[in-house]
Amino acid sequence: MRALVVYESLWGNTAKVARAVAERLGGGMEVEVSDAGSAPATADGFDLLVVGGPTHAFSMSRPRTRADAVKSHGAPHEPDVGIREWLDRLAPAAAQIPAAVFDTRVDKPRLPGSAAKAARHELRSLGFDTGRKPRTFRVHGYEGPLLDGELEEAARWASEILDQLGTTPD
Ligand SMILES: Cc1cc2nc3c(=O)[nH]c(=O)nc-3n(C[C@H](O)[C@H](O)[C@H](O)COP(=O)(O)O)c2cc1C
Numbered sequence: 001m002r003a004l005v006v007y008e009s010l011w012g013n014t015a016k017v018a019r020a021v022a023e024r025l026g027g028g029m030e031v032e033v034s035d036a037g038s039a040p041a042t043a044d045g046f047d048l049l050v051v052g053g054p055t056h057a058f059s060m061s062r063p064r065t066r067a068d069a070v071k072s073h074g075a076p077h078e079p080d081v082g083i084r085e086w087l088d089r090l091a092p093a094a095a096q097i098p099a100a101v102f103d104t105r106v107d108k109p110r111l112p113g114s115a116a117k118a119a120r121h122e123l124r125s126l127g128f129d130t131g132r133k134p135r136t137f138r139v140h141g142y143e144g145p146l147l148d149g150e151l152e153e154a155a156r157w158a159s160e161i162l163d164q165l166g167t168t169p170d
Contacts, residue, residue: 001029001167003048006039008061008082010075013144014054014104017137020151021050021102024158028167036086037079044094048165049128051119052102053083055136058113060084073142083115087122099128100135100161102154107138107147132161 003025007018015035022033029048034040036053043049056065061082069075093099101123103116116134124130135157137150 001047001165002045003029003031003050004039004043004046005031005033005050005052006036006083006086007033007051008036008053008079008086010054010061010066010069010077010079011143012076013137013139013146014052016146016151017102017104017154018050018052020154021052021158024155025050025162028162028165035079036083037081039086041086041089042091043097043099043128044091046097048161049097049099049123050102050161051083051087051099051123052104053115053119055103055105055111055113055115058111059118060087060115069142075143083119087119087126090126093127096127096129098132098161098165099123099130100132101130102135102137102157104137104139104146106142107140132164 005022009015022031070078101116101120138147
């Protein structure tokens with residue numbers, strides 16, 4: 001069994017969640033983790049796809065919101081390709097590959113809108129099995145850090161996914 005974990009991250013919070021998920025999935029599957037800029041444009045050959053990104057302006061980031069993050073909020077880098085652009089390039093699923101989505105969002109204030117929900121919508125259109133509920137992990141402010149306990153929650157979420165797939169962790 002093979003899993004592909006694709007993420008986007010400006011300050012590194014979403015990357016940390018992606019790595020925590022990947023590490024736990026690695027107990028039951030072979031895992032490839034990749035940022036959106038270098039991820040393959042097909043999930044064929046994988047048995048699970050996990051996609052995570054930061055919520056920007058109530059949805060997945062755009063070039064404009066990433067530029068704003070750097071210019072106005074001091075983000076350390078501006079990815080050329082976020083999960084939105086990666087999903088635009090992603091080939092339709094040849095089989096109904098299970099896909100799980102997550103995002104990171106500010107803890108306060110609690111705002112509507114979710115990158116994960118938007119990503120799930122795209123994945124469903126591409127023919128992935130998107131039965132699992134999207135998951136949100138919370139950060140302090142725009143730059144983080146993650147709230148205490150979120151990486152443990154991420155690992156727990158990954159265990160649930162393994163259970164659903166019928167894959168027992170080592
Ligand atoms: C331009 C911009 C817009 C944002 N919009 C939202 C938003 O609508 N809702 C929200 O909860 N967080 C919002 N945030 C906060 C991001 O979700 C936060 O920066 C992200 O979770 C940090 O993850 P990262 O370190 O992986 O980039 C926004 C951040 C930026 C830079």
